[in-house]
Structure formats: C-alpha cells, structure tokens
Amino acid sequence: MTRTDRIPMRTTSRITLLLLLIAGFALGRWAFPAGGKAPAASGESAAAAPAVEEIWTCAMHPQVRLPEPGQCPICGMDLIPADAGGGSSLGPRDLRMSPDAVALADIQTAKVVRRTVAHDVPMVGKVAYDETRVSTITTWVPGRLEKLFVDYTGVPVRKGEHLVEIYSPTLFSAQQELLQAIVAEKRIGRSSLDILHTASTATVTSTREKLRLYGMTDAQIEELVARGTPDERVTIYAPTGGIVIHKKALEGMYVDEGSEVYTIADLSKVWVFLDAYESDLVWLRYGQDVRFTVEAYPGRTLHGRVAFIDPSLDDRTRTVKVRLNVENEDGLLKPGMFVSAVAEARLSDAGKVVDTNLAGKWMCPMHPEVIGDGPESCPECGMELKPVEELGFITEPDGDPVLVIPATAPLLTGKRAVVYVKLPDREEPTFQGRVVTLGPRAGDWYVVEDGLEEGETVV
Ligand SMILES: [Zn+2]
Ligand SMILES: [Zn+2]
Structure with a gap:
C-alpha cells in the first residue's frame, strides 16, 4: 500500500x-x-x-x-x-x-x-442499573408484614439474607394441613390397602408443594416437619445479592399474595447510557470498546462495550441512545453518575470495526463483555460465542482499508x-x-x- x-x-x-x-x-x-x-x-x-x-x-x-x-x-x-x-x-x-x-x-x-481511518467519538451519558439484574421481592402469602429487615433504600444485601417476616394465618393453616397429612400417611402406611397409601402420599406431596408456592424453602419445610408444630410466621430471603433500590411497604401493613416489598439491583454489572449524534452513528458498532471517566474518580479510565444502539432517534435532541455493558465488580459505578466517554473508532471498508485486541477471540452476540477463546456458551444467556469476525470486527491492523x-x-x-x-x-x-x-x-x-x-x- x-x-x-x-x-x-x-x-x-x-x-x-x-x-x-x-x-x-x-x-x-x-x-x-x-x-x-x-x-x-x-x-x-x-x-x-x-x-x-x-x-x-x-x-x-x-x-x-x-x-x-x-x-x-x-x-x-x-x-x-x-x-x-x-x-x-x-x-x-x-x-x-x-x-x-x-x-x-x-x-x-x-x-x-x-488506509484505515480513525475517529474519536465523544459522548456523554449516565450510569444506570442493568435491568436484567433487578429483582423484585414480593410476598407469596397474604398476611401482615411483621418485620422488614431492611429499613431504607441503598442498603446492600447478600444473597440468602433475611429480608421480610410475614405473619400469615393462610400459611399457618397450610402448614397444619401438611403436618396432618404426614400423620395420616404414617397411620395408613401400617394398613395394607395400597389405594389408601397412594392417596395419602399424594396429599403430603401436594401440601408440601403448596408451602413451596407460599415461599417456604425445602429446608424450612423439613424444619417444620421435624418440629411438628406450625408457625404462622414466614421469612423471605434475598434471592440475589445487590442494593435495595426501592422499598414499597411498611412494617405492620397487610399485604396480598404478590405484593411488592423491595426491589434489589445487582450492581456487579451496570449499564451506561450514552447519547450519540446522528452523524457519529457511522462510527459506532456492536461490541466496540468505549473508554469513559466519571467525576467521582478523576483520572481513572474505565471501559465498556457497546451492547445496544437504539434503532430510533430522539426527535428533540437528534441523538441516539447507545448502551454499554460495564463490569462493576468493585462497585465503583453507581447508577445516576455522569459519564464522559470516547469511542476510538477505526473503520474499515465494509464499515467494520478494527480492533486488534480481539484477534482470535469469540464474543457473545448478546453480551459483548463476554469474550472467550473458543465456542463456549455465554454464562449470562447460554448462547454460543461467535468468532468476532462474524460480529463485524476486523482484527488485522491494516485489514480492508x-x-x-x-x-x-x-x-x-x-x-x-x-x-x-x-x-x-x-x-x-x-x-x-x-x-x-x-x-x-x-x-x-x-x-x-x-x-x-x-x-x-x-x-
Ligand atoms: Zn486585480
Ligand atoms: Zn450472552
């Protein structure tokens, strides 16, 4: 050349x-x-x-x-x-x-x-929750909220920690049903009538299932059976670790089945939404590396990959939302933080992104942050990783200028x-x-x- x-x-x-x-x-x-x-x-x-x-x-x-x-x-x-x-x-x-x-x-x-040409695309935006990592804690039985263990939003919780204690007469009677069914099963077990035996076992299974639907764990059910007495209180545990971002109930409130109590966001990965001008879209592609800074950590450069480019334009601002998926294991990034970003775009003839760091790598078509060395499956979504070339990357420095x-x-x-x-x-x-x-x-x-x-x- x-x-x-x-x-x-x-x-x-x-x-x-x-x-x-x-x-x-x-x-x-x-x-x-x-x-x-x-x-x-x-x-x-x-x-x-x-x-x-x-x-x-x-x-x-x-x-x-x-x-x-x-x-x-x-x-x-x-x-x-x-x-x-x-x-x-x-x-x-x-x-x-x-x-x-x-x-x-x-x-x-x-x-x-x-030649390959490079262009810096400056963008600004904000840190947000990864919507796929937000879970809602709901009550599974009607009753009264006896104790809310997290008093205010912003509190970090670990997976398996207790969150809510509910007093529930409904649960109480369901527990009684199970205990009675177990007693009945034992009694019938001594009789020789098979048909009765089968029926009583089925009752035990279905009452156990009912308790599970009411949110009791297998361990809690075993504990109940061992104890032999029902308990009208049930505890809800955190299904995932994260930060409590919403608290929608108060202690002492009566709730129905399916009432929302807390929303927990797992911040180990976050989203960053950036605004890109229409004219800059030609430079932006799925999977592209974008570096950015936040005011809280001056001089510290963070990275994310373009996971989604909104197909429609904001009429008012003439900008397009570009979403980055960002690893946040250390919890540095907090939703709402302002972000100032630069995409260093290197474009080739077919409009592909040149990224020599990705030579020989494989990437998830849904999760650009998931990069592997071969055809593994993505831990996030289970999809097979694809060679980066198939996702529009060029990995030779001067390829296809x-x-x-x-x-x-x-x-x-x-x-x-x-x-x-x-x-x-x-x-x-x-x-x-x-x-x-x-x-x-x-x-x-x-x-x-x-x-x-x-x-x-x-x-
Ligand atoms: Zn002249
Ligand atoms: Zn994936």
Whole structure:
C-alpha cells in the first residue's frame, strides 16, 4: 500500500487556487469566445509583446493583461502568468495552468490512498442499573408484614439474607394441613390397602408443594416437619445479592399474595447510557470498546462495550441512545453518575470495526463483555460465542482499508463535494473538477464513497 504524506495546504494558497480556478474559467471564455481559436491579438500590451513572451494577469481581474510581472493596477495583487495557449483536449470542467502558475499558487497535491481511518467519538451519558439484574421481592402469602429487615433504600444485601417476616394465618393453616397429612400417611402406611397409601402420599406431596408456592424453602419445610408444630410466621430471603433500590411497604401493613416489598439491583454489572449524534452513528458498532471517566474518580479510565444502539432517534435532541455493558465488580459505578466517554473508532471498508485486541477471540452476540477463546456458551444467556469476525470486527491492523483523500481536498458546496483531480499524462498541469460522494470525515481525512480511484492525484 502506498501512502503519501500530505503537506497541509495553507489557507492563503487555497484562496489563491480558488481565484485561479475562477479566473481560469473566465479567461478561457474570454480568450476563446467561440470555436476555441485564439482571436487576433488585441489591446496595446498584447500586441506589443512578442509571441513567445508570457502575459501576466490578475486572478481577480482577468481583463488586466500585462507583458511583465508586477501588481494589478486595480487591486494591487501580484500578477500571475496567464497561460491561454491553444491546447486541444480541454473539457468544460478542465483547467490548465502553467507549471509557473502551479508553483506560484503553491498548489499541493496528494494521491487518493487506501488506509484505515480513525475517529474519536465523544459522548456523554449516565450510569444506570442493568435491568436484567433487578429483582423484585414480593410476598407469596397474604398476611401482615411483621418485620422488614431492611429499613431504607441503598442498603446492600447478600444473597440468602433475611429480608421480610410475614405473619400469615393462610400459611399457618397450610402448614397444619401438611403436618396432618404426614400423620395420616404414617397411620395408613401400617394398613395394607395400597389405594389408601397412594392417596395419602399424594396429599403430603401436594401440601408440601403448596408451602413451596407460599415461599417456604425445602429446608424450612423439613424444619417444620421435624418440629411438628406450625408457625404462622414466614421469612423471605434475598434471592440475589445487590442494593435495595426501592422499598414499597411498611412494617405492620397487610399485604396480598404478590405484593411488592423491595426491589434489589445487582450492581456487579451496570449499564451506561450514552447519547450519540446522528452523524457519529457511522462510527459506532456492536461490541466496540468505549473508554469513559466519571467525576467521582478523576483520572481513572474505565471501559465498556457497546451492547445496544437504539434503532430510533430522539426527535428533540437528534441523538441516539447507545448502551454499554460495564463490569462493576468493585462497585465503583453507581447508577445516576455522569459519564464522559470516547469511542476510538477505526473503520474499515465494509464499515467494520478494527480492533486488534480481539484477534482470535469469540464474543457473545448478546453480551459483548463476554469474550472467550473458543465456542463456549455465554454464562449470562447460554448462547454460543461467535468468532468476532462474524460480529463485524476486523482484527488485522491494516485489514480492508477505505479510500480516502485529505480533508482539505474537497470543495464543499452545501449538497455537493467537488474535487480537482490532476489529469495524468499531460504536458502542462491540467486539473479536472469532479463531483464525488464522500463518506464521513475522520480527522485529516475524508472517506471517498464514489467518484475517485485509488492512485489518482487530487489538489
Ligand atoms: Zn486585480
Ligand atoms: Zn450472552
């Protein structure tokens, strides 16, 4: 692959070039009113000048034609050589300049090259709960809330810790049913009638099941059977560790089956929602690494991977929500924290993300943070991991590069982009204006989608 180092074009020389181009067209029209034949020399200075001598003109005032370099009598600009030689193959968009004029205008050219382009996409957003890790603690039996062991929100709980004690007459009678069924089963067990035996065993099984549905654990049921006396209180334990984020009930309240008492969020993984501008979407892909900082830990860089890009745009802000899945084992990130993020996007030709760190890796199609070395199944969702290449990644540093031109090359006129291409095999530098289709801008480069070939030279 060839790479051409580009010298940034100075603004002044760009303006000069533009003026030259305008002047060039004007001059062409003036010099060849019809048919492309040079008219007889007119005007004192032109007539006096020998045929080989160059004529000097002003880029702003093409009517000024003087035999020697100097300043324009109208505006004082330095004159440039007016090369109106009668070349044959100039198209309507073509512009020929003498080598002197090219040098004078300080015109820089660059080759159209293929390379991977990088672009930093800055975004801001907020830490949020991982919605798949939020569980609601509900009562499984009607009764009265005797004791709430977590008094306020924000308290961390561990898996298996007691949360609620409920006084429940319903549960009390269900426990009695089981104890009676067990007594009956034992009595019938001594009789020889099989049919009675089967029926009593079924009753024990169904009453046990009822207690399980009321939220009693197997251990609690065994304890009840061993004790032999019912207890009208039942304790609810935390099904998962996390932070109590909502407390919806008060001690002493009467509740029905299915009433919500607490909401617990497991913060070992969190979500970060970022706002991306419409124009930045081209740079963002599933699974992409995004680094970010939060105010609470200045100077500390955290990472997450793009798990979801909202398919619809927020009408008001013209932004799209981008969700990161972030590991938070140490609990540093708290929901609501403001996040300032940067996605360092490297894009290839097919719009794929270049990430050399993922070479040979496999990723879950649903959980980009789950990365493995082979076809394992995702611990989060059980899906088979896929090779990252199948998920739109390129892992070679220079794989599948895009066609680019220097960002200073195109003249952008609202809807259209025009590039001056240096035509090859011409004795004198000749430039052709061409309308091209550009992709996104990436720093010093514009991605070219259509209109240019690799190796062409642009101004
Ligand atoms: Zn002038
Ligand atoms: Zn998964």
